[in-house]
Amino acid sequence: MSPSLNSPLPKHPPLAEDLVATLKDHFGSRFSQGESIRMQHGRDESVHEAAPPDAVFFARSTQEVADVVRLCHRQQVPIIPYGVGSSVEGHVLAIHGGITIDLAGMNRILATHNEDLDATVEAGVTRLQLNASLKGSGLFFPIDPGADASLGGMAATRASGTNAVRYGTMRDNVLGMTVVLADGKIIKTGGRARKSSAGYDLTRLLIGSEGTLGIITELTVKLHPIPEAMSAAVCAFPDVEAAVDTVIQTIQLGVPMARIELLDALTISAVNRHSHTTLRELPTLFFEFHGSPAAVSEQAQIVQGIAGGFGGQEFAWATHNEDRSRLWQARHDAYFACLQLKPGCRALPTDVCVPISRLAECIQATNEDISLVSIPIALFGHVGDGNFHLVVLVDPTSAADMHAAEWINERLVERALAMSGTCTGEHGIGIGKTRFMVREHGAEAIAVMRAIKTALDPTNLLNPGKVLPPGTAS
Template sequence: MNAPASLNHLLPQITLRTVPQALLDALKTRFGDQFSAAMAVREQHGRDESAFTVPPPSAVVFAQSTQDVADAVKLCAQYKVPVIPFGVGSSLEGHLLAVQGGISLDVSRMNQVLSIQSDDLTVTVQPGVTRKQLNEAVKSTGLFFPIDPGADATIGGMSATRASGTNAVRYGTMRENVLALEVVTASGDIIRTGTRAKKSSAGYDLTRLMVGSEGTLGVITEVTVKLYPLPEAVMAATCSFGSLADAVNTTIQLIQLGVPIARCELLDANTIRMVNAHSKLTLREGAMLLMEFHGSPAGVKEQVETVQEIAAEFGGQTFEWAETPEERTKLWTARHNAYFAGVQSRPGCKAITTDTCVPISHLADALLDSVTEAQEAGIPYFLVGHVGDGNFHMGYLIDPDNPEERETAERLNTQLVQRALQLGGTCTGEHGVGLHKQGFLLEETGNGAVDMMRTLKRALDPDNILNPGKIFSL
């Protein structure tokens, strides 16, 4: 059985592997009510937020412990059947789709906060814990976990895709914030990588190898991450500009001057209109920076004054402040819902999303030309950016049944990525490669680097059962 035609223009021909009835029977015997072959459950685990249409997995196993994961992987390894880890299904690049068939391994029930080491500013959790759940659990300690990709994603999924988000300009990404992992290998063995110590020179850095591997090298069953003290003072503000270029150039100046801003998000007028309609706000319809400042009251005051001076040089209009927690939450919730605001602005559409990241000095070159191309193409789009670290997203809103619109969106996406690569950037700043960016990965890293990745994959997963078909083809 071949994969549907909607994937053929992006990927090599993919053949779905046969899942023997003997495996399904063995999984049913081992897991009982934690196993389901019901079509509704399979379909739920056979789609994400991407624009791909793929047959669902043959069955779903709901793991509740590390041993459950190990046993499921061992059984699948015995029959050489794919295992696809599943968290909450919020990925945008097809990471969790069963493109070669197989079993979906849902870890969302592994949602326990195992230990909070507040004196060491670390916490250890199961992979199904979501970022909001984690922050609620550590709130009483005066600490918080800053990585905020927008969706209430699981910590396991965020680790697997090396996620980042709105706070990355100050606190880094999952790469900098994961200290240790527990992982089930392709043979069903359980290993540990890293420790709670803030640094180590002991052997290969297997933690960093697993973070960002998108479930292709192991199934993450436990994560230890860094925590940070809640800032004494927090202020959020919006600032509108007469042009997108002015907003971008303000951002570049802020970063080059070393202003320790915690969040710096860009939305264009087109996106503001969508967000206002979706979240029932009255934000000014123009290019806008949405910013947040963390620190002591005196430190925040100094940051604010510096930013106001820089913004004024580029024609920034009056700052509008959101000082109370409720006001800040409302503002950031609207920002996080920008993707859904875009999708709902065109009922029935699908979003082809991008997430390039470039050196900050080239942000204007990459972003402004991409917007111009989208406007000239006449395709509906939205634009949001974690521009403080040179990362931005275009979302092209297409009719999934219109091949011409899909072709236009993919052309714009290709032009955008190639421009970013020419400027020393990357094809994906935070979403990961998944299905959509495999060709771009080759362009970015070259055949030699991808061949090295294939060598690692074959060594650690010789039967190619762990989330096959993602990142690169074998």
């Protein structure tokens, strides 16, 4: 079993004095053992107990990362990569102590190749920063997990977001990377070519490895043309099942949607209060259509017809850029809006993904479980690709709240796995979902993952305790 949400953390020895002295001499104030900085880097958006590192190093280059990793390797000190701390499964918690390497200062856009539709950036560049730099080019980077996450962190967790139904996930949008291995060696994976059959695909191996196999310091990512026409709309439904049936039929008919998002009535009420919107407080779909003006019009007519057949109310359109941005900002702020439903609470965010044909069944059964507990639980997600989230609001000091939250999470994951789905569509494993890994992949596949981890990080220094369940190289 992985650590429960309130379990005590393991003990670890303090950093060696000579290592601390060396790092202070080389990097001055960019190496810190200050309590406030350590605490800032020892928590994320999850409900897990904070676990600060022994020190934090603020990196400025790949070579600096390699130098620090090499020193830590010699003295067997754990290393935790850190982007902006927006993860939700305990990915950045220093549960075995060690040194956190903060990559936020590595935020240079190294090259943009408009003709080839790609850009090379340092790991600390955020998605909004990259898109701001592309203004006027006619191109954009589409992966949008909600938070203004760093691209290195997004690759490490195989992030996606509202645009995944059309543009894919980070797995589909990273061409190559520069990575520092556990012993300080620097490797480059992939390249700028759009396809290759040359050897093992190390890029895909490292994407989603959550800092357990290497530290991503640079990435080359795909860019996409900004569509000629874009239009967004919201449509309320009498119940969640009608909204989900609309999604399923839309996808099965092959309508090339850019985004389809579901927010249940509780989430909509929270969004209205937080973002000062006036949406009907009913289960609601957010749509976005991309393409030529004629294609967008045709897509919209088809989807309106489908929605009407399932009791969908009149579409409310947002065609101007400002209105669309406001609408999607409200959607991206849904998580923070839901936190206000229970002041002083913490959130246990969880997500699953199932085949689209099982989505309605999975959500209906999940709502039945939600009706059996007394804590607030909001449901929303990227239903265009079968992925949805729960935001479970708890008082971490309440045993009853924590028991209900773990029960809901367990039921949700077991149901998704029984439907040939996954325990997480985009949040990742961290420490929060390690206990589901054998159930999803099987013991033999986990043994292969352990063998890979052991080959690349034999002494288990890179983000130890994450992804793999307890075992030889967990």
